[in-house]
Amino acid sequence: MASTFLAAPSSAVDTGFYSVPYADTLYYHEHYSGSDEVTFPAQYEMWQSSGFPTPRPAPVRYVKYPWSSDIWAVHFFGPDREDWVWSVLDYGQWSRAGRPAPSDAGWIEGSTYWQYASSPEIFVAIWEDEPAHKLTPAEWRAAGSPAPERLWNQGIYTYPWSSSIGYVWDTPTGDGDTLTFEDWAFLGFPTPQTVNHLSYEHVWRFRGSSQLYLDSAITGIDFPLTFGQWSALGRPAPVIY
Template sequence: MKRLGAILAAAIVGLTGAAVVAPAANAAIYSSGVFSIPYSGDLYNVNASSGEIRKLTFAEWQSLGSPAPRPAPTEFKKYAWSPTIYAVTFFGDQRSEWVWAKVTYDQWQRAGFPAPSTAGWIEGTYFYKWATSPELFAIAPDGVYKKLTASEWAQAQVGTFNNRSNEGFFKYSWDNTIIRMTNIAGGSGYGINYNQWAAEAFPTPQVVGRVPGDTVYQNYRDPNIWYAGPAFNRILTAAEWRAMGSPAPQVRTPNRPTDSRNCDSFGGSWRAAQDTFEYWFPLYGDVYGLDGNRDGIACNALRG
């Protein structure tokens, strides 16, 4: 089985250019004993029978009789798209039996500056997919984001990814704003700039005319049509409104006023009194009592 695994690993390297992380053919990794990590000097005790792999304190090492440690089989890896070097120490042929660490410069120097090979998978990498595109992404343990190619995903050999089914990125068909949706079903999100989009590794946004939870509206007695969504709240041009399908705007009406006014409240201006009367009358009637004789004319005494 180990020979077959080595053949398959070599085949994938030839096809993709990245090495599959796998333990070298070394019988020591399947045996019991105390092992030393080359880049740190940490000691591990391995029990091949029980499968226990345990990092030792100095006192624990002494309690075992201070045995001379054997060098633990260790390889140095990095992603082609990230500068960070990692070390992986093999205490068995299962991933659960490998010890990974992000290597500092001093640790790399201690190990003799070994040239890292390119890995398809490094422990601690987060693989995921947004709801708004079929693309797959990875976040390396050092925080570097990467949009994966089909080849890079095949190299990872993890099989599964986190499906972020209620998150993603939209772009309006009538506006260039890219929207990071944090809750698609709930209509929550925010507009992002180019640098923020780049930081996410340029996920392809889904082009839409509308997004869940948005509103097209008009304010009472205002001819302008407004759009309120997760990215902005602004007046639409006629072309933008048509591009989103010419939706009927919701009319937003003001609440009934609660202040007190009379004909003396308008500084002697009949026009101001009449405008106030005409604004409120269709909604709530003569709320200020400006039309005493109910002829549709406010504050007749101000007309002169």
Template sequence: MGASQTRLSAAVAALVIATSAFGSIAPAIAAPTTVTDEQVTEATNSPTETAVPAPSSAAPAATETSEPTAEVETSATGLPAAAAPSPAAAAPSEAASPAAAPKLQAQATAGGPGWPLYKIVYDSTIFELVTQGDGSQLPAPLSYERWRDVYGFATPTPADTNFVKYPWADTVYAVTFWPGGENYWMWTRLSFPQWQTAGYPTPRNAGWIKGSYYYKWGTSNELFVEGEDGVNHKLTGAEWASSGYRSYVDRANEGFMKPTWAPEMARMSAINTGAGRPLGYNEWRDEGFPTPQAVQRITGDKFYKDCGSNTIWYAGPAMNRPVSLQEWQGAGSPAPTVSGNCSSPAPPSQPTRPADKDCTDFRTQYEAQQWFNTYYQYYGDFALLDSDNDRIACEGLP
């Protein structure tokens, strides 16, 4: 076991984590699910992974199983003591009797018929750490019958497991460090009952969790990570460093855009062709608040109006709506496409702002109103002729 323990210790050191260590509680051992010899053989050829739902706020109802269970007592050291078979179980063979268990464990260490046994702290699974022909070691789930008949209910060692999470997400993962390095670690997204079984351990902050997807949009230099649980997060430089500078996917033809002259944003599925759709706040938040690229125009967008109407509309990935004069000017005063059977009139020309006037400069209210209407659409009520903001100028004039 000396070389095995050395490799396990090296694997633990490879995990990038931020907070202090914590204690764990090894619960009573329940009988693991029975597997066939073929399944055990298959498990020795590939690392084991477990995927379970994210933690919930309350533990779901306990699941019943038809498998027999073996209750064990806890010794004064805090580790489980050797268990006895349930009354309903068949009597173990003489070679697998409780008295023979220490001998089997010694044979396992020496490469005999048994292998080192490890218990997963958050559920009832016991693993044999099987040495392969090339000297590598792979975990294989142990059936109840094999635990009973071959190992005589020998007490397994608690597996080397850490509990981790991303600082920006609530999902807690258990990572068990089997020998062989990162590719052989076993990751489990914990359910609430599993976290409860483990003794409510406080998770440490991790720099990287298996199943994470790193990427960059084509509209900014920001890096993002999507966790195995689907939570997206915009990475800081320090967070990317903590991940070990993981490689990322450059999604160069996708991203987010925003017209410089309007508040709306667009999610672009193909930047080169202008394909996209409006982006709402909730979706923007769920994507980790990527900074949109500010642009005056987007490929394929257009301004248009109906024949005989002065209302100009904009159609683009971010929105399809009428625009104000200020927005139209912010877009560069493009000539709108005119629909209907009349020729397109020249776009309106903006008059030069005149000198300030007072109501006393006009003889009648009609004269003041004509002057007000001419310049208000471009400059607002800069002369303050409309004191009550009802769009009627110099109401006191005849």
């Protein structure tokens, strides 16, 4: 993390137009009263009305998360995070920039951090459609130790006698679904909390049959119970259909 962001200037860059090597975009940076400053993409008309001044190269570093293939350009227009401008690069933009080798970043703008009610583990993702990453303590510190959103009514659970893992999205009602391996991987492999019961789990059997079934977010519906599994649940009286 330190090697990535030591390139940030100790003070803001000068007012003016700035170019980036991977696109035709021009940025305009300006100081206001006090320490206020602003940076934004400049329209052609603005550059024209200013007399087409030669833009200066925007201070830039190329970074990525160690677990991701996405490469970002981060421009340090000032020393604080709110002064930095970020852009994720596609292959063409990365090639146009000279295919720079990215440094590992501890934090990238737009990252979201969260924590399930079932575990102290912290997860991060930037895009909604990308797999989550489970942070190590060192990775969390490198990100600046951000406070994660606590998903108080969501959790990942398993029974001590089951190999299935359930994602409960409403713990008071027990509403949820069994995770496939692909689902679990997409969530970042959260460690399930072992529980003996879930809210509103449902044991039942057909009239005239001794086979018991369990409906639960962990096992899914119509899960056939063995005598030992039923005993582990406390031998609840089944509903007869």
